Amino acid sequence: MVTRRTAEEPAYVLHRYDWSESSLILEVFTREHGRIALVAKGAKRPSSNFRPVLLPMQPLRVAFGGDAEIRTLKSAEWAGGQMMPTGEALLSGYHLNELLLRLLARDDPHPRLFDAYAEAVRVLGSGQGQAEPSLRDAMEPALRAFELILLREVGVLPALDSQTLTLAPLQPDGTYALLPEAGLIAVTPEEGRPWLSGGEWLALEQALADPAPFVATLRQAAHSMPGLKALLRPLLHYHCGVNTLRTRQLMIDLHHL
Template sequence: MAAAKRIADEPAFVLHSYDWSESSLILEVFCRRQGRVALVAKGAKKPSSNFRPVLLPLQPLLLTYTLAGDGTADIHTLKGAEWVGGHVMPTGDALLSGLYLNELLLRLLARADAHTALFDAYAGVVRVLASEHGDALEPVLRSFELLLLREIGLLPSLDVQTMTLEPLKADARYTLVAEGGLRMASAADRAALPGRQWIALQRALDDDAASYTATLRACAPVAAELKPQLRTVLQYHCGSPMLRTRQLMIDLQAL
């Protein structure tokens, strides 16, 4: 009988976990080379388990697991988990923001579909969330939302109008909408950006050498205007119901 194939020392983050039995957990993890993977962590809920203090969200890990069957099964078996270290757990708004990004990845990424560049961007965002991030929080979130949409093929070109492919005019204002892509803004559109800023965002996304940092810089001056547009597009592609973390943010703001 052939030995089960093993994936060893795979950089990963836990996106979500839920009970599988009285003592075990099912984990949804985002791996650098393997993409989104579901793992069973046997005995992880036991007080004596080595997994118990390690399997936390927003913490960089190295995971080892064996593939079930021929590797095409939905759930594989976790064999080892090591905390890489480097930062503490985010708190407050940063923690909620990180859980929001985790929910986006769960809703939008297919299983076993590798996104190495997106993983590296996510790791960079998590480092910022765990730091004294100051005013960087909003630009970091907007840049990751753009990179995520681009990575999974749901972001239109930001230097032309989507329906007509007409190049953007530098001083005209345009808005990004869920069903129609990028179009000329109307008087009723509360959130829009000048063409020059959309073009700058597209150039940043196209920077293969430093897409994350370039996009972060391009987002910094326009993060507030981007927020409602990107949130609407993301919710449209996530479908119903509303993202749980988004609803929680709304409820907290209403207190």
């Protein structure tokens, strides 16, 4: 029996936990194989070549083999060219990781989503976004852009150019809310719901269809804050099956210290 082996696969470590006294189980997001589980044998030993490499939010090239649900990590090399996010940006990176762990099925490739994740982490690490000059200004649109692309990729984001239940086209000057169970619906500002204008939703739909969706969506998201954040949060919680994401609760707790 021939054991399958993959080499030079672009990847990021999403999560790691102990498997034995010397080894780790890794949840890894790869470009061509999606989210996979790998065992890194001996990774906790002081002499292991894996120790300085298997860090979150760092671009890697990995080789792995096996046919079981948990495959064996053969090698991992840092792909270089990126700084580790720190502070609030690091927590934001863990937020992205949590979303991937909750919403992505194993062995389900999403190359466009992988590229969007790499771009988002690059923004968090460098502090320089494509649309805004400062870290804080770039970080929020980058998170919203990634969330939109993730929701679209896993098939739970409705079309943003029409009302979901009636299929009526959006009016650019109309006001519309995005609800977890009903999709995009017309609302009035007096209802007190978060909303975006039809023109904003149409621009976001066009950005998601762009050949470079992360950059295009980030630029549009920068013009739709903070309404977009308030609209996406309940949608993410609904599809993740939680009231509050762990990383968000951690941010809340830290801000209360």
